[in-house]
Amino acid sequence: MHGFATQTGLRSTLQIRNRVRMHTPGERLIDAEGNVRLGIFSEPITEVNYRDYALATPFGRPAGRWARHFGFNQFQFLGALSEELVFGCAIADIKYVGTAFMYLYEPSTRRLVERSFQVPLGLGITFDQSPETGRATFRSRHAEISMTAGRSPCHRRLTVRVAGGASIEAYFDEETPRQQAMRICTRAGATGWVFARKTAGMPVSGTVSWNGRTFDLAAIGARGHCDWSAGYMRRETFWNWGCVAGATVDGRALGMNVACGVNETSFTENCFWVDGALHKIDTVVFEYDRNDLMRPWRLRSFDGAESHYAKW
Numbered sequence: 001m002h003g004f005a006t007q008t009g010l011r012s013t014l015q016i017r018n019r020v021r022m023h024t025p026g027e028r029l030i031d032a033e034g035n036v037r038l039g040i041f042s043e044p045i046t047e048v049n050y051r052d053y054a055l056a057t058p059f060g061r062p063a064g065r066w067a068r069h070f071g072f073n074q075f076q077f078l079g080a081l082s083e084e085l086v087f088g089c090a091i092a093d094i095k096y097v098g099t100a101f102m103y104l105y106e107p108s109t110r111r112l113v114e115r116s117f118q119v120p121l122g123l124g125i126t127f128d129q130s131p132e133t134g135r136a137t138f139r140s141r142h143a144e145i146s147m148t149a150g151r152s153p154c155h156r157r158l159t160v161r162v163a164g165g166a167s168i169e170a171y172f173d174e175e176t177p178r179q180q181a182m183r184i185c186t187r188a189g190a191t192g193w194v195f196a197r198k199t200a201g202m203p204v205s206g207t208v209s210w211n212g213r214t215f216d217l218a219a220i221g222a223r224g225h226c227d228w229s230a231g232y233m234r235r236e237t238f239w240n241w242g243c244v245a246g247a248t249v250d251g252r253a254l255g256m257n258v259a260c261g262v263n264e265t266s267f268t269e270n271c272f273w274v275d276g277a278l279h280k281i282d283t284v285v286f287e288y289d290r291n292d293l294m295r296p297w298r299l300r301s302f303d304g305a306e307s308h309y310a311k312w
Contacts, residue, residue, distance in 0.1 A: 028052075029185065029195055036193045040267055041183035048129045048195050048230050055232060058190035070095040071192075074127045076136045076147050077227040078158045078172060080204045081245045083107065084220040087168060087208060089160055091125060091138045091145060098122035100138040100145050102160055102168075104210050113210065115162055117143045131183070131197040131228045154178065156226060170206040170217060172224045174199055177253055177276035185231075187265040192232035196263055200225035200245045201255025201273045223247065225255065237262060240286040242299060244272070258284045258299060270301065 034054030079088030128134030154175035223245035239261030
């Protein structure tokens with residue numbers, strides 16, 4: 001079983017109605033009155049229809065056109081863990097700039113490659129607003145990245161081509177076993193919100209070509225994780241995030257997603273999966289040496305569960 005932790009941040013703007021209810025299947029995130037639905041969702045959100053949201057300033061005045069446009073950010077990440085290879089790839093549209101990154105890590109040799117790319121005003125990015133079946137793409141002079149989920153939301157595909165020869169062609173199977181996704185929407189600042197859909201522990205197939213070697217992802221037992229997030233996020237933030245994707249000794253799929261510093265206003269995204277079934281975890285604190293991040297990290301949750309992330 002493998003895990004890793006990292007830190008990151010984004011930006012944004014901000015009105016929300018103070019109510020949470022049970023949601024029926026197939027709903028859009030913003031209701032007919034322009035209010036965002038808050039809470040944890042047991043059924044899919046078909047569309048994050050943010051343009052219908054009644055965005056206001058912190059003083060209650062209707063937000064202007066440019067604030068509505070530039071305040072909305074969107075992010076998608078796909079990655080996988082195994083004994084032989086760890087990789088991840090993300091596309092982020094923060095309006096002023098579009099960015100993407102990719103990393104490949106070989107635990108046995110500690111070889112690591114990291115590449116990041118940017119395009120002004122998000123001109124090389126496309127993003128659908130469907131967390132279940134949408135598409136995200138990034139294109140620049142040095143990279144082409146595509147993340148797609150077809151008519152079946154249980155299968156996702158990641159295609160990466162970067163200058164220098166590294167490439168990824170990976171397929172994420174959320175059906176074997178069927179993944180119960182963590183779908184959550186929380187407040188962000190005075191009038192903002194963030195919606196996230198996350199899964200972890202699903203089998204991954206396909207290939208990764210890097211440094212003259214091709215990795216068969218199914219053969220090395222790769223297990224994947226997915227993060228689809230969007231909303232009127234805080235302008236400045238910092239958080240810790242941890243993920244586990246693997247299998248138990250008797251072959252059951254295992255995944256975990258925990259965070260501290262984001263998506264934890266009234267509700268949290270913290271959870272783990274066993275054979276695709278989602279189990280909730282309470283708030284989590286990350287304990288680590290800020291002067292030596294490669295020392296073991298310890299995670300403690302308010303409900304008493306503990307986990308350890310050790311360096312490779």
